[in-house]
Amino acid sequence: MKNPPGSISRRNFLRISGMTGASLTIGFLLPAAAKDIPAILTAGEALEQGIELSAWVSIDKTGLVTIMCHRAEMGQGAFQAIPQIVAEELEVEFEKINVMFAAGQTRYGSQITGGSSTVRGGYQNMLRAGATAREMLITAAANSWKVKPEECYAEKGKVFHRSSGKSLGYGELVEPASKLKLEKPVTLKQRKDYKLIGKPVKRLDTSPKSNGKAIFGIDFRVKGLLYASVERSPYFHGKIKSIDDKKAKAIKGVKHIVKVEMPVFAGTRHGVAVVADSIYTAMKARKALVIEWDNEGFEKVSTELLYNRMRADVQKTGLTQKAQGDPTRVIGKDDKKITAVYETPYESHSAMEPLNCTAHYTAEKIEVWGPIQGPDWVQGDLADKFKMPKEKVIVNMTFLGGGFGRKAFLDYTYEAVALSKAIGGPVQIVWTREDDMTQGPFRPGGVYGCSASLSDGRLQALEIKMAAQNMDHQWVPVPDKADYNRNTMEGWLEPYLEQLSHYRFADIPTESPIPVMWWRSVYSSTNVFAFESFWDELSVAAGKDPLAMRREHISQEKERYHKLFDAIAALSGWDKRGKNEGWGIAVSECFGSIVGEVVKVSARPGGGVKVDKVFAVMDCGWYVNPDIIRAQIEGSIIMAYGAAAVHATHFADGKAVERNFHQYAMPRIMDTPEIIVQVMDNDEKPGGVGEPSLPPFAPALCNAIFDLTGKRIRKLPMDLTAI
Incomplete structure (x- = not known):
């Protein structure tokens, strides 16, 4: 691909990375055991040991800092987050960084951009790479001035001597620095000292994507x-x-x-x-x-056939992923048990670039x-x-x-x-748009059977079964049909189970020739519709406020969850809800992050329901750039809106019906509600950002519709104009 003006090509980057005096290049030697910490080496050390280095950062004699992005950039912000992390510890001006995509190579470890894993999976290594380069440059400058490294500091691409005010640019120091070996581990900054991390730094890819220089x-x-x-x-x-x-x-x-x-x-x-x-x-x-x-x-399935099959499947016992006690017995003896069945549609990915x-x-x-x-x-x-x-x-x-x-x-x-x-x-x-929409693989549709019993307003027993295609079963001609779906609980808040004696989560792998695969937030995108819609039904049956019901079922010791509940209540004004308005809430946890969303709806003058506002609070722990997080939350909510109320993929005679956007419509600007976002600040480990905000929207919307109209939506997509 072409690089921005003043940058270097990957070929030249790799060439200078192997020349110990031409640059200071820092990379990792990945350990044989995944649990071990990768060793940080310079290009010179790698050359001496005959090791192929996974280079993350290189500084040449002009002072140009080049940082490798080992993950894909599809709008989610890896091209920004990775250099922003490295630059924080490197102490270099962000605008003077050149970023390049790394080629697919096992020496970088996992390069798959999925599961919202880029930051949470590698932030410590990125911080260490930047800090190591900084300390080597400081040491090289101290040696040049014949002073102690402790007397020096780095800032804006230079090393300064505190008492004399002398300075040397990074480019002047790369040759002596490349020959050094650090004898002790580097010390990383404390969060309070960050200059870049946690700040809304302007994205490096905004200009090239706007002026046409970015190569897709x-x-x-x-x-x-x-x-x-x-x-x-x-x-x-x-x-x-x-x-x-x-x-x-x-x-x-x-x-x-x-x-x-x-x-x-x-x-x-x-x-x-x-x-x-x-x-x-x-x-x-x-x-x-x-x-x-x-x-x-081969079988030529239709949407009607598929859902009839899943409706029949969900009545079966299924394969247990996780269970405790005897929920079937407890729920069965309760003559006031609560049951519901939820249905979610198949969806196309329909990315802007086919x-x-x-x-x-x-x-x-x-x-x-x-x-x-x-x-x-x-x-x-x-x-x-x-x-x-x-x-x-x-x-x-x-x-x-x-x-x-x-x-x-x-x-x-x-x-x-x-x-x-x-x-x-x-x-x-x-591929044409028609190829993209008709060939798949698609997000699998699903049918969820939920049942529970309450005692004195508290959940006593719970059973949730999912009937849907198991993505893992497609990789071999004859799958092990006794192999349960390990994502049946994806999106569920684990602390709920700590206060529940009887529960069971299970799946029934529905047979179908339709290819299905990961779709933004994977099974969470469908699971949470059932989970959080059912929580609302349980709240109504218990005669309790839906947010209060959730609070009661998580121990007060789980402060992180209760702080999020407090935040979403305050942001949305939950306790001051007005009359003739519909309010719905949903909370989910996936990919290391917790997200709470509140949706406010009102009646349209001509009939139907209008989505007025969406309030979203994300707790993703340690984070890099709040603007990226807000953009991902907004994008996730709009994508969730489409899957909940605008489009779906249908099948007839073994073929996909929707072929282009005239049939598979997208939410328009006039459909998009005001979205108000809050990002929590805490010291938790980093979680994902690109996917966790999608799952809560659909149940929050349907819970709001029930609050306004008394009509319970259990099947997606819905037609908001017909409610």
Whole structure:
């Protein structure tokens, strides 16, 4: 990809990183045991030991600081958070930093951008890298002045001697610093001393994304590049019977027409690729193909069939993930037991930038470029499938125009490499919006059966069962059907169980040929609708305020949760709710963060319900940039709004029905309510930010609708105009 003006290319960065006198380069030697702390080394030490360094920060003789971003940037802020963390301890002006994406390589550890894990999974190593570079520069300056390092300090890319006022720029110190070895661990700053972390520092990627200099996968070009559009079976398991490509071949600019296959979990998706000198020509010629598909030998499901199956499944005993006591017996003997069934829809990812990948296969190496969420996964997958040594598979990340989990999958990168191999040159495959929406994989729909009994206004026993496709069962042709879904409780507040003697969470893996996979917040996005809607129903049955009901079921010793309850009550004015208004609350915990949301609704003059305001409080512990957090909360809520009240993916005759945005509508600006956000300050470990705010919205909205109208919404998506 192209780099901003004044920056260096990855090739030159790696070259100077191996030259001990040309730069000070700090990286990690990952330990054999995952629990051990990575060792920090300079490029010189790595060279001496014959170690391939995972370089995180490098400072050259001009003082330019280059920081590697080992995770994908799809809007969630990794490209900002990683350098902001490193720069805090490095004591360098943020505006003078150059950031580059790291190629997919196992030496960086996990590079998968998912589970809201970038900051919480690596912040300590990033802090240590910045602090190590700073201390080496301070030591080099102290040696030059023949003073003690304790007499010096670093600030704004320079080292100063306190008593004399002398200073040296980082660029002047890299050569002597690169030859040093620190004998003791560095001391990290205390939070009160932070200058960058916790501050709304302007994002480094805002300008290039605004002026067109940022390179997304769909923008990438390489010499000799051809373009491809692939006609794939409209059925999830269809195969090719025959191809009539005469008309397509006659179109000027068409170079190749090739059969392609791509693995989708344990199955194979079949298609016909048209390769041309432009993507427009490839798409035009693709429409001229006449293909007969073999659609026999697999089940052609519909939405009605799927949900009838899940409704039947949820009546079964299911596979237990976690249980205590005997909830079935306790609930069964209660003639006032509370039961409810909730349904959530299948959803498309529908990222702004459709799938695309550029690939060049040769006998010596494979190189790919694109919007990729898991570059290390792609490297391993391509090395395995094409029998190529890992070090010969180069995976280059670009910016992503959204991902939501879809661009962590391995199908589209394999397809591009297979086609490059077939035509003997570089090729870029671009999916159309119709490809993206109809081929999947999709977020799985689900049906949840909830039952409980109350005693003196308190929850006595609880059983929640989920009937849905188990994503893990798709990876092998014959899955272990006794293997329970380990995400059945995702989104649930664990402290609730400490005061509950009888409970059970279980799942029934529904059989379906539809490919399903991670969608923003994964199973939390559907689980929490059932969990928090049911809490509201229990509150009503107990005759209690919904927030008070939740408070009562978490011990006062769990101060973190009660502080969040206090914060969301104060932010929303929960205790001062007005008449003729609907108010709903929901709280969830996932990816290391706790989020509470309150939704306020009112009746539309012409009928239906209007969402007026959403109040959100996030406790993500130690955090980097509050502006990024607010943006992610707002984006999550709007995405949740769409899945709750605007769109869904349906199936008929084994095919997806919705093909583009005229059928799969998105929330419009006039639909979007005012969103008020608060980020909690505390000393907890960092949690995720990109996903945890999505799950609570739908139940909070439906609880607000009940508060206003008395109508309980148990099936999504709903039509707000018809309530």
